[in-house]
Amino acid sequence: MSNLKPSExxxxxxxxxxxxxxxxxxxxxxxxxxxxxxxxxxxxxxQSKGFVVNLMKVDPYLNVDAGTMNPVxxxxxxxxxxxxxxxxxxxxxxxxxxxSLTGDDYITSGMVYKHVIEAERALKYxxxxxxxxxxxxxxxxxxxxxxxxxxxxxxxxxxxxGTVGDYQNVMFIEAARVMKVMxxxxxxxxxxxxxxxxxxxxxxxxKPTQNAIRQLFSYGVNTDIIIARSEVPMDxxxxxxxxxxxxxxxxxxxxxxxxxxxxxVPLNFEKGDISHILLKxxxxxxxxxxxxxxxxxxxxxxxxxxxxxxxIAIVGKYFNTGDFVLTDAYVSVLEAIKYSxxxxxxxxxxHTVNARDYEGEKAKNADFKALEKYDGIIVPGGFGESxxxxxxxxIQYAREHKIPYFGLCYGMQLMxxxxxxxxxxxxxxxxxxxxxxxxxxxxxxxxxxxxxxxECNYGGSMRLGAYDANLEKGTIAYEAYGKDVIQExxxxxxxxxxxxxxxxTDAGLIFSGKSPSGILMEIAELPRKEHPFFLGTxxxxxxxxxxxAPHPLFTEFIKAAIKIKTx
Ligand code: GLN
Numbered sequence: 001m002s003n004l005k006p007s008e009x010x011x012x013x014x015x016x017x018x019x020x021x022x023x024x025x026x027x028x029x030x031x032x033x034x035x036x037x038x039x040x041x042x043x044x045x046x047q048s049k050g051f052v053v054n055l056m057k058v059d060p061y062l063n064v065d066a067g068t069m070n071p072v073x074x075x076x077x078x079x080x081x082x083x084x085x086x087x088x089x090x091x092x093x094x095x096x097x098x099x100s101l102t103g104d105d106y107i108t109s110g111m112v113y114k115h116v117i118e119a120e121r122a123l124k125y126x127x128x129x130x131x132x133x134x135x136x137x138x139x140x141x142x143x144x145x146x147x148x149x150x151x152x153x154x155x156x157x158x159x160x161x162g163t164v165g166d167y168q169n170v171m172f173i174e175a176a177r178v179m180k181v182m183x184x185x186x187x188x189x190x191x192x193x194x195x196x197x198x199x200x201x202x203x204x205x206x207k208p209t210q211n212a213i214r215q216l217f218s219y220g221v222n223t224d225i226i227i228a229r230s231e232v233p234m235d236x237x238x239x240x241x242x243x244x245x246x247x248x249x250x251x252x253x254x255x256x257x258x259x260x261x262x263x264x265v266p267l268n269f270e271k272g273d274i275s276h277i278l279l280k281x282x283x284x285x286x287x288x289x290x291x292x293x294x295x296x297x298x299x300x301x302x303x304x305x306x307x308x309x310x311x312i313a314i315v316g317k318y319f320n321t322g323d324f325v326l327t328d329a330y331v332s333v334l335e336a337i338k339y340s341x342x343x344x345x346x347x348x349x350x351h352t353v354n355a356r357d358y359e360g361e362k363a364k365n366a367d368f369k370a371l372e373k374y375d376g377i378i379v380p381g382g383f384g385e386s387x388x389x390x391x392x393x394x395i396q397y398a399r400e401h402k403i404p405y406f407g408l409c410y411g412m413q414l415m416x417x418x419x420x421x422x423x424x425x426x427x428x429x430x431x432x433x434x435x436x437x438x439x440x441x442x443x444x445x446x447x448x449x450x451x452x453x454x455e456c457n458y459g460g461s462m463r464l465g466a467y468d469a470n471l472e473k474g475t476i477a478y479e480a481y482g483k484d485v486i487q488e489x490x491x492x493x494x495x496x497x498x499x500x501x502x503x504x505t506d507a508g509l510i511f512s513g514k515s516p517s518g519i520l521m522e523i524a525e526l527p528r529k530e531h532p533f534f535l536g537t538x539x540x541x542x543x544x545x546x547x548x549a550p551h552p553l554f555t556e557f558i559k560a561a562i563k564i565k566t567x
Pocket of ligand 1: 380381382383384408409410411433491492493494495
C-alpha cells in the first residue's frame with residue numbers, strides 16, 4: 001500500500017466517514033462510446049435502490065472550466081446553478097438523476113493545479129517541495145471527498161474523462177487507486193470499453209479491450225466491471241475471454257450493445273444485474289426504501305412507442321465540423337425539445353438550419369417559405385457576429401408568418417432587436433456585442449461586464465448560474481410556470497438596454513419576466529392574440545429540462561407547435 005495515511009494529506013484527504021463508497025468509471029480503447037451515459041445510468045439505478053448518489057466528472061484538460069472552449073470542438077458548455085461552466089456530461093447526470101448538481105461535482109486538471117499553485121504561492125505548504133505526487137493527487141482526493149460531503153451522499157460515482165493510456169488523466173487514476181488502497185471495500189472500478197466488429201472481418205474483436213485492461217493494470221488498478229460497448233450484443237465466448245483476461249467472474253462483464261434510446265441503458269444494465277454486483281463489490285446491503293425505476297421505465301416506453309411527430313428547427317451556427325454535422329453544441333436544447341414533445345404525445349423531429357444560409361449573398365436565394373414546413377423555430381444561445389443577420393431574418397419571418405418561435409439567450413436578444421428594427425423602425429438597432437457604435441444599442445453590455453472585458457478577463461466572468469425572476473400575471477410565461485417567482489440559469493454578458501424598455505413595451509412587446517430589481521429583462525413575449533408563441537428568455541431554460549420533469553416553457557412552445565401542425 002502507499003505510504004499515504006489519511007492524516008498525512010496536505011488538505012485533510014481521507015477525513016470523510018470511512019464507509020463512503022466510490023465508483024470510478026474509466027474509458028478503454030476510445031472515447032465517445034458512452035462513459036457519460038454509463039455513469040448517469042449507474043447513478044440512476046443506485047438512486048432507485050434508495051441510495052443518495054452524487055455524480056462527478058473529472059476533465060483532464062488544463063482549462064479551469066469548460067467556459068472558454070469552442071462548442072464546435074467541445075460540445076455544449078453546461079452551466080450549473082452555482083454558475084460553474086462544465087462539460088455537457090453534467091447535463092446528462094442531472095437529467096438522469098432528476099436533480100441539480102453542485103459546483104463541487106466537476107473537476108478539471110486546471111482547477112486542481114491552479115489551487116495547488118496558488119496555495120504554494122501563499123506558503124501553505126510550509127516550505128515543502130510541491131509536486132504532482134503527493135500534492136496534486138491529494139488535492140484531487142480532497143475534491144472527491146468534498147463533493148461526497150457536500151452532497152451528503154452514500155455513493156459517489158466519478159467519471160474520469162479521456163481514455164486509459166492518456167497522459168492527462170493519469171493523476172486522477174492514481175488518486176482513485178490510492179483511495180482503493182486506503183479503503184479496499186469502499187471503492188469499485190468500472191471500465192467502459194469498445195469491442196469493434198470490423199466489417200471486413202465480420203467478427204467481434206476483444207483484443208483492444210484486453211489491451212486497455214492491461215494498460216489500466218499497469219497503473220495498479222484492476223477493473224471490477226467491464227461494460228463492453230459494441231454495435232451488437234457480445235457472445236458468451238468473448239465475454240469469457242474478457243473475463244479471464246482481467247481475472248473477473250463472467251457476470252462482471254456486461255454486454256452493452258447499441259440501442260435505439262439512451263433511456264433504455266439503465267434498464268439494460270439492470271438486466272445484467274449491475275446494481276447487485278456493485279452493492280456486493282462495495283459491501284453494501286440492500287436498502288428498504290427502494291423506489292424502483294417504474295417512472296423511468298414508463299418514460300423509456302413512451303420514447304419507444306411515440307410515433308406522431310412535430311417538426312422543430314434549430315437555427316444555429318455551431319453545426320459543421322469538417323465533413324460532419326454535429327448537434328453536440330446544442331444537446332440540452334435538443335433534449336428539452338424531446339421531453340416536452342413526449343409529454344404531449346409527440347416525437348420531435350429536429351432539423352438543423354444553418355443561420356448563415358439566410359444572410360449576405362445567400363439571403364437573396366434563400367427559400368424563406370421553406371421555413372413554414374417547421375411547426376416551431378428555435379434560435380438558441382450564441383456569441384459573436386457570424387450568422388446574426390440570418391437569424392434576424394428567420395425571426396422576422398417567424399413573427400410575420402406566425403410560426404411559433406422560441407429564443408434562448410442570444411435568441412431572445414435578437415428577437416428584441418428584430419422587433420426594434422422592424423416594428424419600432426429603429427433600422428440600426430443592434431447589440432453592442434456586434435456593433436459597439438450603433439446609435440440604438442437595444443442590447444448592451446452591463447457596466448461590470450465591460451470592465452471585465454477591458455481587462456481581458458474572459459473565463460468564468462459572464463452573468464452565470466441561477467438567478468430569480470419575477471413573472472407578470474396574465475402572460476404566456478406566467479401561464480406556463482404557474483407561479484410568481486422562478487429561478488433559471490444564465491450565461492451571458494449582454495442585456496436588454498433599460499433605456500429602451502419603455503419604447504419597446506409601448507410598441508407591443510411584453511417583458512413578462514424581470515429580475516427582482518426590475519432592471520434586467522428576463523423574458524420577452526408577444527401577446528397570444530397577436531402570435532401563437534413568440535417568446536424569448538435571457539436565461540437558458542434548457543439546462544433545467546429533465547426527462548421526468550420537462551421544462552414548462554418548452555412544453556408551452558411545443559403545444560403551440562402542435563396546434564399549428566394540426567391546423
Ligand atoms: N452573446 C450573448 C451575450 O453574451 C448571448 C450569450 C448566449 O446566448 N449564451 O449576452
